[in-house]
Each structure stands twice: as structure tokens, then as C-alpha cells.
Amino acid sequence: MKKISLFFLLITNFLFAQNIEFNVIVKDVLTGLPIEEVTIKALNTNQGFLTNKAGEAVIHLTQESPLKFEHFAYKSYIVKFSELDKKVNEVYLESNVKQLAEVIVTKDHPQEILQKLVDNSLQKITIPINLKVYLREFYKKNDQIVFFNDGLINFQVFGNSKNIKNDILVEQNRSVGILDEDITEELLGYDLNNIIENYYQFKYLGEILTSKAKKNYDFQVVTYPNNENYYMIKVSPLLEANGILSDFAIVYDNTKMIIMEINSMVAANRLEELRQSFLSSNKIFKLEFRNTFQLDNDVYYLANTKEVIGFEKKHKKKSRRIEVKNHMVITNFDKKIFDYTDKNVFKGKSLINKKTQFFNNYWDMESGFLSTKEEKEIIDQLSSIENP
Structure with missing residues (x-):
């Protein structure tokens, strides 16, 4: 590969990009x-953003563009760029909860439909692609946030749907707080070097695609009030089924037969029943994830993700609750991957041990995911803590 300075490339893109900036707050109407x-x-560019707990998002556009707002529980809404003329723009979405989903009787078993969706989505997913990602992680110990890290990352995805490969190029990153020796990257449950492979090959759906799954889960296909072209497959553990079984909701485009969103979580009541058996070893007490995909003309790609992993483990004869929340927002993409050298490739499992290095406030300027006021205060507090 050509030896192009990654730092020079990033600085050049930053300096010459048009800078249109404003905030939005999204509310229930x-x-x-x-x-x-x-x-x-942003419909005229490849840019993506995500609202935080306060419904806020900071929008940085490279050119004028209308914005499309999407959420599984609300009707999609497009706002013209000319209407986004304030420093802070309020956008109101209409809930679709009042429109009850209807069960659809299908010729094929819903699990068979899901397998067809996975197979077709694998054929349609765009590879190669460069995903420009803002990644952030909050770490809790005994329900208190003790560490935070985030970064701008390029996932260079290549290969094919059966053999996905990716290289990670870290543009900028920061880490604040202190991690005890009992919190290591081996315990986190995910690996940045295979996380895209897992998402792009829909591996998290594996547990409900086995023949045994029909004995443990109830499958239903229902309408999706948010979009008449979309359906949803709901997969729920049967009451008599044992184990850490997740509830799934898979939203798909019924005309193109591709997956648009996957939501999964282990129900609180199921976790509570199993909780006592967790106390003696490293066992999961919280597990949820969400993948959202977008289809932009001929490009079918990952748009954003969330993973939450919680587990209890013993350290020095004391039980500790460790929780990690990971968000990834794809802020831009390109079907062409750029040139780089092997020395630029990040080989680690997580950013937790990577030395902080940044040249601008990327978390406010390029992240696509604005921290809330409370989160910023926590990050500032963690920044003031000196490592011993």
C-alpha cells in the first residue's frame, strides 16, 4: 500500500470540508x-448522527442537506434544510405506538423468513467500504462510572460476505479515569477487530436460527407502523425455556428483503430469576444490543450500534458489578477504502489501553453523537483524576 500520511490526510479533510453547524433537539410531539x-x-451527503438522552444532536454538514429522522417507535420525518435556520432547532416526531402492530399469517415459518433475510442481507451488504466511526465507551463499577474512552476510527472493511476482514485506523482518541486491574479488555465480551464481522454477518442472530430455537422461542411476524414497506419479526423466549435467552425484534424491508434494524435484550425478570446463580463466578447480568442499517441508493451499510454488557465477578474475595456501554455512530462512509501502511493499523481489542492523542475537540465537532450535560460533567470529573 502507498505510504500516505494518515495524519496529513485527516488534517487536509478537516481544513477543506465545508462547515455548516447547528443543533437539533428531537421531542415527542x-x-x-x-x-x-x-x-x-443527511440525505445529500453520507453523514449520520444520533440523538443523546436529552434528544440533542449537533449537526456538522459538509453541504446543505435535508435531514431524515428515524426511530423504531416514531414515524419517520424529513426536514428541509431551509427550515433548519436556528442555532438550536426543535424537531417533533409523532409516535406510532397508538397504531397497534398486527400479526401477519405467513406461509413459511417466521424463522425460515428470518434465515432468508439473513442470506439476502449478506448478499446485499456493501463490501468493500470505509466506515468512519465515532466510538465511545462508559465503564461502571458497582453502578458508578469510573472510566470513559472515545475515538474517531476508520474501519476499512474488505473481503466478502463469507470472509469479512477489516483493518482499524484510529484518527484520534482519549481515555479518562482509572481502571482497576480486575477490569481488562479480555472481560469485555467484544473485540473491535471482529465486531464489524459479527455485525456484517449477523452472527448475533445465530441463537434463534438453530433448529432447537423453535423449542425455546415464540416467533411472530407483525406489521411495522412506522413504515408500510417494513415488517418486524418478534422472537421471545417461552416461559418454560431456561437460560439467558434474549428477546429480539428484527425490522426488515419486506420489498427488498433486507434487515434494517436488530434489537435484542435479556428481560429483567429473566435476569432476576437467574441472578443468584451469578454471584459465584463471572456471569452476565445485563446484555443488550442494537444494530441499525441504512440503504443509501446502492449502498447498504451499518448506521449505528449500541451494546451494553454487565457482569458480576469476584476480585480479592469481593463481588463486583462491571458494566460497559458501547456506542458506535457511523458518521460517514465511502465505497473506496484509502491507502495506509501496516504501522497505522490498530491491533488491540479495545481502546482502553491506547494512549490519548487528539488535535481538535472531535467529540463536539465530528462525533455525530453529543454528550449530555451530565455526561460531560462526569467526563470532566474523570479527567481530573490522576493515575497513581
Whole structure:
């Protein structure tokens, strides 16, 4: 590969990009309450954004563009660029909860439909692709945040759907707080070097695609009020089934037969029943994830993700609750991957041990995911802590 300076490339792109900046706050039209994790897509560019807990997002555009707002519980909404003329723009979404989903009777078993969706999505997923990602992670110990890291990353994805490969190029990153020796990257449950492979090959759906799954889960296909072209497959553990079994909701485009969103979590009541058996070893007490995909003309790609992993482990004869929350927002993409050298490739499993290095406030300027006021205060507090 050509030896192009990654730092020079990033600086050049930053200096010459048009800078249109404003904020949006997304709210429920009836309650006026903020809506978290709304996917915002700039229709004239490849840029993506995500609202935080306060419903806020900072929008940095490279050119004028209308914005499309999407959330599984609300009707999609497009706002013209000319209407986004304030420093802070309020956008209201209409809930689709009042529109009840209807069960659809299908010729094929819903699990068979899901397998067809996975197979077709694998054929349609765009490879090669460069995903420009803002990644952030909060670490909790005994329900208190003790560490934070984030970074701008390029995932260079190549190969094919059966053999996905990727190289990670870290543009900028920061880490604040202190991690005890009992919190190591081996315990986190995910690996940055295979996380895209897992998402792009839909491996997290594996547990509900086995023949045994029909004995443990109930499958239903229902309408999706947010979009008449979309359906949803709901997969729920049967009451008599044992183990850490997740609830799934898979949203798909019924005309193109591709997966648009995957939501999964282990129900609180199921975790509570199993909790006592967790206390003696490193066992999961919280597990959830969400993948959202976008189809932009001929490009089918990952738009944003969330993973939450919680586990209890013993350290020095004391039980500790460790929780990690990971968000990834794809802020831009390109079907062409750029040249780089092997020395630029990040080989680690996590950013937790990578030395802090940044040249601008990327978390406010390029992240696509604005921290709330409370989160910023926590990050500032952690920044003031000196490592012993």
C-alpha cells in the first residue's frame, strides 16, 4: 500500500470540508419529552448522527442537506434544510405506538423468513467500504462510572460476505479515569477487530436460527407502523425455556428483503430469576444490543450500534458489578477504502489501553453523537483524576 500520511490526510479533510453547524433537539410531539437514539441522516451527503438522552444532536454538514429522522417507535420525518435556520432547532416526531402492530399469517415459518433475510442481507451488504466511526465507551463499577474512552476510527472493511476482514485506523482518541486491574479488555465480551464481522454477518442472530430455537422461542411476524414497506419479526423466549435467552425484534424491508434494524435484550425478570446463580463466578447480568442499517441508493451499510454488557465477578474475595456501554455512530462512509501502511493499523481489542492523542475537540465537532450535560460533567470529573 502507498505510504500516505494518515495524519496529513485527516488534517487536509478537516481544513477543506465545508462547515455548516447547528443543533437539533428531537421531542415527542404530544408529551414534549426528548427522544433518545433517533438516527439522523443527511440525505445529500453520507453523514449520520444520533440523538443523546436529552434528544440533542449537533449537526456538522459538509453541504446543505435535508435531514431524515428515524426511530423504531416514531414515524419517520424529513426536514428541509431551509427550515433548519436556528442555532438550536426543535424537531417533533409523532409516535406510532397508538397504531397497534398486527400479526401477519405467513406461509413459511417466521424463522425460515428470518434465515432468508439473513442470506439476502449478506448478499446485499456493501463490501468493500470505509466506515468512519465515532466510538465511545462508559465503564461502571458497582453502578458508578469510573472510566470513559472515545475515538474517531476508520474501519476499512474488505473481503466478502463469507470472509469479512477489516483493518482499524484510529484518527484520534482519549481515555479518562482509572481502571482497576480486575477490569481488562479480555472481560469485555467484544473485540473491535471482529465486531464489524459479527455485525456484517449477523452472527448475533445465530441463537434463534438453530433448529432447537423453535423449542425455546415464540416467533411472530407483525406489521411495522412506522413504515408500510417494513415488517418486524418478534422472537421471545417461552416461559418454560431456561437460560439467558434474549428477546429480539428484527425490522426488515419486506420489498427488498433486507434487515434494517436488530434489537435484542435479556428481560429483567429473566435476569432476576437467574441472578443468584451469578454471584459465584463471572456471569452476565445485563446484555443488550442494537444494530441499525441504512440503504443509501446502492449502498447498504451499518448506521449505528449500541451494546451494553454487565457482569458480576469476584476480585480479592469481593463481588463486583462491571458494566460497559458501547456506542458506535457511523458518521460517514465511502465505497473506496484509502491507502495506509501496516504501522497505522490498530491491533488491540479495545481502546482502553491506547494512549490519548487528539488535535481538535472531535467529540463536539465530528462525533455525530453529543454528550449530555451530565455526561460531560462526569467526563470532566474523570479527567481530573490522576493515575497513581
